[in-house]
Amino acid sequence: MFRFLTAGESHGPALTAVIEGIPAGLRVEADSINAHLKRRQGGYGRGARQKIESDTVEFLSGIRFGETLGSPVTMVVRNRDWANWTTRMSIEPLADDVDSPKEITVPRPGHADFAGMLKYGHHDLRNILERASARNTATIVAVGSVARLLLAEFGITVASHVVNIGGITVEADQIDLRRLSELSDASPVRVVDKAAEAKIIEAIDAAKYRGDTLGGVFEVVVLGAPVGLGSHVHWDKRIDGLLAQALMSIQAIKGVEVGMGFHSADIPGSEVHDPFFYDGDDQRFIRGSNNAGGTEGGMTNGEPIVVRAVMKPIATLMKQLPSVNLATKEGVPAFAERSDVCAVPAAGIVGEAMVAIVVAQAFTEKFGGDSIGEMRANFDNYIQTVKQRTQSESDGR
Numbered sequence: 001m002f003r004f005l006t007a008g009e010s011h012g013p014a015l016t017a018v019i020e021g022i023p024a025g026l027r028v029e030a031d032s033i034n035a036h037l038k039r040r041q042g043g044y045g046r047g048a049r050q051k052i053e054s055d056t057v058e059f060l061s062g063i064r065f066g067e068t069l070g071s072p073v074t075m076v077v078r079n080r081d082w083a084n085w086t087t088r089m090s091i092e093p094l095a096d097d098v099d100s101p102k103e104i105t106v107p108r109p110g111h112a113d114f115a116g117m118l119k120y121g122h123h124d125l126r127n128i129l130e131r132a133s134a135r136n137t138a139t140i141v142a143v144g145s146v147a148r149l150l151l152a153e154f155g156i157t158v159a160s161h162v163v164n165i166g167g168i169t170v171e172a173d174q175i176d177l178r179r180l181s182e183l184s185d186a187s188p189v190r191v192v193d194k195a196a197e198a199k200i201i202e203a204i205d206a207a208k209y210r211g212d213t214l215g216g217v218f219e220v221v222v223l224g225a226p227v228g229l230g231s232h233v234h235w236d237k238r239i240d241g242l243l244a245q246a247l248m249s250i251q252a253i254k255g256v257e258v259g260m261g262f263h264s265a266d267i268p269g270s271e272v273h274d275p276f277f278y279d280g281d282d283q284r285f286i287r288g289s290n291n292a293g294g295t296e297g298g299m300t301n302g303e304p305i306v307v308r309a310v311m312k313p314i315a316t317l318m319k320q321l322p323s324v325n326l327a328t329k330e331g332v333p334a335f336a337e338r339s340d341v342c343a344v345p346a347a348g349i350v351g352e353a354m355v356a357i358v359v360a361q362a363f364t365e366k367f368g369g370d371s372i373g374e375m376r377a378n379f380d381n382y383i384q385t386v387k388q389r390t391q392s393e394s395d396g397r
């Protein structure tokens, strides 16, 4: 089973991830991980932190001569900003002659600050915000990049684009999904519609001028996933549920849709469910539409997986929201540290990573194997069987 843990504080020395369950023999090179780390750092509307950091991954275990060994893979992403925080984030107790940093006691609405301080018994909310920060999404993207390499071995790709920022929606119905990454990565706000792109950039500039922030919606698309990942038999095996949980685990994500999602509440069943047809020339089942977003009954159905997630506007506003000092009970503006105005384009990259992780987990569960060769044999055998069944059933057997 592909599983992982991440660790690290936003201004600590480094972020770390340990992944277990990657079969031996997978080619993994830092460059391909770094390319996705760079994508996460981009996007119009990001704050000053992205100019300080230039994330790259170091491998500490599990890889030899560019290939996985089957043992746990450890990855480290160093925080360049750590150099400016060695006292404020010191791991050792501070020396007697060093002043303690001023405690932050004014919680920001929309953050983990208030609940975290009370839950963990802290008085300085830095002890919460350092780990709650979306800086950790760098390690999620690193893990997701390894998952993508595994999926790519079997012809499965993951891409995303932004479909809404601040209520400005993007026209993307006619888009060739195979070109999605190329098209969205070429846009500073990761949208495939030039008219919407201009309006969105204007809206982000206007929000920044007002000291405000914007949220939005991104869509992740998986191509090439075989039929039968996930299962209908238990709540925690349903791939739609697993995708939703994984996307909801990203900071600031407030809702997830699979396929037609919430719009299916508005129209009758005859317009929602995707009819079956049989293509005699190609000898395969085809669907008239993909409103289900590639999953039925908690399993992939062989169509593209399409999921969308909504991100709330960034909660740290330069036009500070009202708050209360927990030490003095005095009403004061919320604490504001340099911050993004809009991070939906970046969140889409994190969404890709989370989706890749879930699909890779379901894939390794279904096809098993301690080496890529063993996994490939299992995969090829299954695909062959599915092919035979879908062909022979057309003959009426």
Ligand SMILES: Cc1cc2nc3c(=O)[nH]c(=O)nc-3n(C[C@H](O)[C@H](O)[C@H](O)COP(=O)(O)O)c2cc1C
Pocket (backbone or CB within 6 Å): 047, 110, 111, 112, 132, 133, 134, 135, 137, 250, 251, 252, 253, 254, 314, 315, 316, 338, 339, 340, 341, 343, 346, 347, 350
């Ligand atoms: C890619 C990304 C970047 C983010 N950047 C910021 C930021 O610069 N400032 C901020 O206040 N929150 C930022 N957030 C959101 C916070 O991390 C914070 O965890 C979130 O507002 C808490 O929301 P929750 O209640 O959904 O966990 C970002 C989130 C993501 C996914």
